[in-house]
Amino acid sequence: MEKIRARLKFGDQGEKVKLRRRKSQLYTRKDESALSDGVLRVAVFSVVFRLINCFLVQTNFVPDEYWQSLEVSHHMVFNYGYLTWEWKAGLRGYTYPLLFAVIFKTLHLINCDSVHLLIWLPRIFQSLLAAFADVKFFSFVRSLEGRDTATWTFFCHLCSWFSWYCCTRTLTNSMETTLTCLALIYFPLPGSKTHCSKTYLTLVALAVIIRPTALIVWFPLLLYHFWQEDDKLRLITHNFIPVGALALVISTAIDCIFYKKWTLVQFNFLKFNIFYSVADFYGSHPWHWYLTQGFPVVIGPHLPLFLHGCSLAFRRYAILLVAIAWTLFIYSLLPHKEFRFIYPVLPFCMIFCGLSLANLKVWRRAAVSVLLVSNLAAALYTGLVHQRGTLDVMTHLHTLCDASRPQTTDVLFLMPCHSTPFYSHVHCPMKMRFLECPPDLGQDGYVEEAARFYSDPLIWLRTSFPYKSSLPSHLVLFNVLEKEISVFLQANNFSRTAEIFHTHFPEGRVGGSIFIYERH
Incomplete structure (x- = not known):
């Protein structure tokens, strides 16, 4: 009888151990499921957040x-x-x-x-x-x-x-x-x-x-x-x-x-x-x-x-x-x-x-x-307002990329070099140029094009374009430059066709607005 009771008692304990193990496994699965659900929610939120981030x-x-x-x-x-x-x-x-x-x-x-x-x-x-x-x-x-x-x-x-x-x-x-x-x-x-x-x-x-x-x-x-x-x-x-x-x-x-x-x-x-x-x-x-x-x-x-x-x-x-x-x-x-x-x-x-x-x-x-x-x-000010003009101007220039105009369009950026993106933001082979500024790699008497231009804008424009036939069709410039070259603009029939906001904090050669001039 004692042996039978001992076996029954041992069996009860074994069942209890098994039950505990099952509960532990169940709780572990629940924890893992909760963790995976938590990560999934974080993933969905992160994707939506970064896409909103991207477009803002x-x-x-x-x-x-x-x-x-x-x-x-x-x-x-x-x-x-x-x-x-x-x-x-x-x-x-x-x-x-x-x-x-x-x-x-x-x-x-x-x-x-x-x-x-x-x-x-x-x-x-x-x-x-x-x-x-x-x-x-x-x-x-x-x-x-x-x-x-x-x-x-x-x-x-x-x-x-x-x-x-x-x-x-x-x-x-x-x-x-x-x-x-x-x-x-x-x-x-x-x-x-x-x-x-x-x-x-x-x-x-x-x-x-x-x-x-x-x-x-x-x-x-x-x-x-x-x-x-x-x-x-x-x-x-x-x-x-x-x-x-x-x-x-x-x-x-x-x-x-x-x-x-x-x-x-x-x-x-x-x-x-x-x-x-x-x-x-x-x-x-x-x-x-x-x-x-x-x-x-x-x-x-x-x-x-x-x-x-x-x-x-x-x-x-x-x-x-x-x-x-x-x-x-x-x-x-x-x-x-x-x-x-x-x-x-x-x-x-x-x-x-x-x-x-x-x-x-x-x-x-x-x-x-x-x-x-x-x-x-x-985040909102720097992402939506500050220094947006150099992107907006490319959107405006993209309108020149119709079937008839790319061959006759010639855009010159009179701005600090690399101020704007370039062909990746217009995606058409119209002629565009900007003031170049490669560094001095040891050449004798080297002066970058942008520095030569800003030292005397009028002289640079007159020597670069001695004949009206060589003039570009469009000029893109910051508003701070307009006064310096106004004589050249008037003499060559350039008129302002667009004014685009750029920044509330103009500094040096970078103005608060960007002007687009077209020659008539």
Whole structure:
């Protein structure tokens, strides 16, 4: 009897254990289902958000947005347009423009290559890629810090005015930042559950191919990985060297095909920037510019949260702070400085901002309100108003591309060089010219065309167009130039046909409005 009772008791316990296991499995499935539903909602929201972001950015930022991507892609597919001096000197790689060239070629093959699709599809592609990075970034922070911190980090990331302003643009800096954000997800940070050496190294290699200066951001991170790795020799021989070599071979092959000669872009990039100091030609700033202006503007209203987050997680994410400080330090040593150069470290900063908001209790609502209002105002103004004229003028010029006018149309841009996009935004072979400004590469007595023009606009116009038959049919200029050349305009029967708003903050040769003059 005792044996029977013992067996029955053991059987009851076994049933209880089985029941517990089933409940545990059921709860695990429910958790996984909830997590997947949460990620799906984040994904849908991110895609919709970035598409709205894309269409609400209708302004010009820097020339490279077009001249290092869309103009090159247009020339690759349609065999007309203008390539800047960097492409003639083998200084830029074709890998990034090739992405948009594929889109352009596909549109051309299906006879849908309208100018609107040529302008917006590359930006939509960039937006979807940014949305994918947003979702992966959210999942990554959730695996590190939990859902609450991940939610606030995601909020900070999406409401950043500078990310809104840049991430959907066809800038190499935008792609570099997206790839850096994705690579960080697979980087072996303390507590990371998704690290994969080959994946993150592949993404880093791609970022370096697209923009060689991406190596600045990743240099301390690569050193950290090497220092933490137990089998250092295997890391070098099985990961660093194979991934780096394969990326270099593929990018060189692409460049050789399109340059139609042996070209090592990375070597040319270093040669021109070290021996000729080409970057200095485009302006210089004091060494402290990134500390006093650059970084505070890029991080914007998030700065107090970032500083608070640093105090909370200084030790836990010290390597990210080192990467941020290193990037600011190296770029501070270079004379030529721009806001977009430090954009790739912004996702790193958002982790600290999210930690700050997650730990704020009393002041959280006030902080969220300030972030939303200030970032929204900056994002909408810079995206819809500030510096939009140079894009709107191309839309106006596109109306000249009808069946009869391209052969007789001759547009001259009397503006600082590369002020506007070019053939990628009109998509017809009408004649267009602008004041060129390649850097001085050692030529004796070299003076760029734009500098010669602005030194005495009237003399330049009279010597460049001695006969009325050689005059252009249209002139495009900022309003600040009109008074200086009014005599030339009147003498040659030019009349103003359009005035287009550009900015509320004119500066130097860049005016508040753009005028289009037509000769009658």
